[in-house]
Amino acid sequence: MKHPVFAANWKMNHAPADAKAFVRQFLAYFPRQQDRTVLIFPPALTLHAVTDALKDRPDIQLGVQNIHWEDKGAFTGENSAPIARAAGARYVLVGHSERRHVFGETDEETGKKTAAAVRAGLTPLVCVGETLAQRNAGETGSVVLRQLRAALAHIEPHQISSSLVAYEPVWAIGTGKTASPADASTVHAIIRSELRTLTGEREEAVPILYGGSVNSGNATTLLAAPDVDGLLVGGASLDAEGWATIVRA
Numbered sequence: 001m002k003h004p005v006f007a008a009n010w011k012m013n014h015a016p017a018d019a020k021a022f023v024r025q026f027l028a029y030f031p032r033q034q035d036r037t038v039l040i041f042p043p044a045l046t047l048h049a050v051t052d053a054l055k056d057r058p059d060i061q062l063g064v065q066n067i068h069w070e071d072k073g074a075f076t077g078e079n080s081a082p083i084a085r086a087a088g089a090r091y092v093l094v095g096h097s098e099r100r101h102v103f104g105e106t107d108e109e110t111g112k113k114t115a116a117a118v119r120a121g122l123t124p125l126v127c128v129g130e131t132l133a134q135r136n137a138g139e140t141g142s143v144v145l146r147q148l149r150a151a152l153a154h155i156e157p158h159q160i161s162s163s164l165v166a167y168e169p170v171w172a173i174g175t176g177k178t179a180s181p182a183d184a185s186t187v188h189a190i191i192r193s194e195l196r197t198l199t200g201e202r203e204e205a206v207p208i209l210y211g212g213s214v215n216s217g218n219a220t221t222l223l224a225a226p227d228v229d230g231l232l233v234g235g236a237s238l239d240a241e242g243w244a245t246i247v248r249a
């Protein structure tokens with residue numbers, strides 16, 4: 001039996017008041033369910049409002065979409081892992097493709113961010129995925145493994161065991177194109193095998209989420225694919241009713 005993880009990446013959407021309205025509506029559609037994990041990653045400035053709105057629903061956990069790798073200092077505009085933790089975050093996205101491709105985040109930086117997250121008691125959700133050009137060049141496996149190894153390079157095997165990974169092909173994010181369930185499974189199996197090596201465990205249990213144009217119409221099929229342990233959802237997580245349909249998949 002899977003215990004699926006559903007993660008909502010709101011990106012740069014939902015101001016505090018919208019977020020509160022979202023939570024009110026979402027909770028009405030989604031009574032507590034023990035057999036799944038639900039995570040929401042609001043914008044950092046909205047985190048406090050969502051923490052407050054969810055105070056009676058500790059089953060729904062919150063995260064931030066990015067952190068700096070230093071714990072504090074002169075980094076104007078940035079947020080650290082300890083600040084995110086103190087503000088109510090328990091998780092953090094690391095290496096999301098928009099961080100990598102829009103903001104030029106490097107593999108090395110993702111490794112430092114994962115380490116900072118773990119130091120501060122945040123659970124990292126490490127995102128990996130190939131571009132269309134890399135896919136067409138047959139480089140999917142090598143790109144995903146390079147990103148995964150770099151992101152996990154500075155944490156201990158037992159810390160890797162309590163992290164999460166998301167496979168998000170860049171060409172599928174926000175495009176309406178998804179990987180086929182079979183393609184997702186193939187890449188997830190590559191990630192799974194590498195996680196076994198990195199953790200030294202024969203039966204490792206790191207949840208591997210699929211992300212990229214997931215919606216209420218394709219969620220069930222993607223989630224049923226072998227080695228797909230959950231879904232990381234952007235656009236389709238912004239509507240409370242639609243998101244509730246997905247998390248009940």
Ligand code: PGA
Nearest residue numbers: 173174212213233234235
């Ligand atoms: P999307 O985004 O669901 O809008 O494709 C997913 C993500 O970027 O995490």
